[in-house]
Amino acid sequence: MTIPEPTWVCRLMHVDNLELCLQREGVHAPNHQPEDGLVYRPVHSVAVQASRQDWQLPVGPGGTLHDYVPFYFGPLSPMLLNLKTGRVPGYDEGQEPLIYLVARAQEVAASGTGFVFSDGHGLAAFTEWFDDLADLTRVDWKVVKARYWADSPDDMDRQRRKQAEFLVHRFMPWSLVRGVAVMNEAVRQQVESAMSAYPPALRRPVKVFRGWYY
Numbered sequence: 001m002t003i004p005e006p007t008w009v010c011r012l013m014h015v016d017n018l019e020l021c022l023q024r025e026g027v028h029a030p031n032h033q034p035e036d037g038l039v040y041r042p043v044h045s046v047a048v049q050a051s052r053q054d055w056q057l058p059v060g061p062g063g064t065l066h067d068y069v070p071f072y073f074g075p076l077s078p079m080l081l082n083l084k085t086g087r088v089p090g091y092d093e094g095q096e097p098l099i100y101l102v103a104r105a106q107e108v109a110a111s112g113t114g115f116v117f118s119d120g121h122g123l124a125a126f127t128e129w130f131d132d133l134a135d136l137t138r139v140d141w142k143v144v145k146a147r148y149w150a151d152s153p154d155d156m157d158r159q160r161r162k163q164a165e166f167l168v169h170r171f172m173p174w175s176l177v178r179g180v181a182v183m184n185e186a187v188r189q190q191v192e193s194a195m196s197a198y199p200p201a202l203r204r205p206v207k208v209f210r211g212w213y214y
Contacts, residue, residue, distance in 0.1 A: 002141070003136045003137060003139075003141065004141065005106075006104040006105070006106050006107075007073070007104065007105040007106060007133070007136060008073075008074075008102060008103070008104060008105075009071035009072065009073055009102070009103050009104070009105050009108075009166040010071055010072055010073075010074070010075060010100040010101065010102050010103075010181065010212075011027065011069065011070065011071045011072075011100065011101040011103075011172075012043075012072070012077065012079065012080060012098055012099075012100055013027075013043065013098070013099060013100075013101065014041050014043050014093075014097055014098060014099075015097045015098070015099050015182075015187060015190060015191065016041050016097070017040055017041050018099065018180075018191060018194050018195075019194055020038045020039075020040055021101075021174060022174070022194070022195065022198050022202050023038065024036070024038065024174075025173065025174045025175075025202065026171050026172050026173045026174045026175075027069045027101070027168075027171070027172040027174075028040075028069070028170070028171050029066060029067050029068050029069050029168075029169070029170050029171065030049070030052075030053070030066040031053075031063075031064070031066045031067050031170075032067065032170045032171060043083060043088065043091050043098065044079070044088070045082075045088050045089070046089065046090070048123070049066075051123055052064070052065035052066055052122065052123065053065070053066045055122065055123060057116055057129055057167075058129055059116050059129045059130060059131045060114055060115065060116035060129075060131035060169065061114040061116075061169045061170075063169075065122055065123075065167070067169065067170060068115075068116070068167035068168060068169055068170070069167065069168040069170075069171070069172040070122070070165050070166075070167050071101075071103065071165065071166040071167070071168065072144075072163065072164070072165060072166070073117075073139060073141075073144045073164050073165075073166060074144045074145050075100065075181075075209070075211075075212035075213075076146075076147055076149075076212065076213075076214065077162070077163060078149070078159060078162065078163060079163075080095065080098065080213070080214065081214055083095065083098065084213075084214050095183055095213045095214065096183050096184065096186075096187060097187070098183070098213075099180055099181065099182050099183075099187065099191065100180065100181040100182075100209075100212065101172075101177050101180060102177070102178050102179045102180065102181055103172070103176050103177050103178055104176075104178060105117070105133060105136070105166055106133065107176055107178075108166075108168060108172075108176055109133055111173070111175075111176060113168055113169065113171075113172070113173070113176070114168070114169030114170070115131065115166065115167060115168050115169060116129055116130065116131045116167050116169075117129070117130055117131075117135075117136070117139070117164065117165060117166040117167065118130070118164050118165045118167075119138045119139055119140070119161065119164055120157075120160040120161045120162075120163060120164055121159075121160045121163040121164075121165075122163075122165050122167075124160045127160065139161075139164045140161040140164070143158055143161045143162050144161070144162060144164055146158075146162065147211075149162035174202060177204055178204065178205075179204050179205040179206065179207060180204055180205070180206045180207075181206075181207055181208075181209045181212055182206060182207070182208055182209070183208070183209075183210060183212075183213045184208060184210065185208060187208075188206050188207070188208050191206045192206050
């Protein structure tokens with residue numbers, strides 16, 4: 001499959017974090033949260049996050065996975081399915097409050113912001129890592145964009161490849177966020193209302209993409 005140009009990347013997060021991102025004018029990696037009294041609300045598995053804290057990256061700026069702000073190359077991640085179905089301990093709100101921040105990989109690279117990306121789930125032992133956008137050919141775009149990604153008898157690696165990651169080093173500036181995708185009109189109005197309290201330069205288009213949810 002041809003590399004999408006531009007290459008969109010998306011970050012799934014709880015809508016409660018939106019105002020924190022607007023106040024900070026970006027998103028910080030877990031290891032680089034500022035001491036400003038604001039608390040980011042995670043929706044991830046605690047066990048998975050503990051493993052990411054220690055996982056060393058072999059390319060780019062280096063460090064561990066928690067030195068980066070994670071994005072996927074497409075929606076409908078296994079993580080979203082787990083959140084929807086109540087399989088993440090401590091989270092029981094379903095899909096509706098979850099929103100996507102959307103950006104372009106090429107614009108991240110052009111800004112000089114450090115990044116790396118993978119051809120599959122970040123914690124899989126045989127996942128490969130890259131720091132040159134020319135290597136986007138190594139991402140399985142067909143699986144990344146697929147709605148159905150379960151492993152099959154003739155391909156037991158689909159789920160890993162579906163979860164290819166694009167990681168932004170330390171801080172993702174809000175200036176690189178192109179827009180916000182939401183599940184329905186009610187959340188769209190909630191996001192636009194929150195943005196309206198901030199300067200126009202920080203506001204972003206908000207669109208309903210029901211197909212990005214299960």
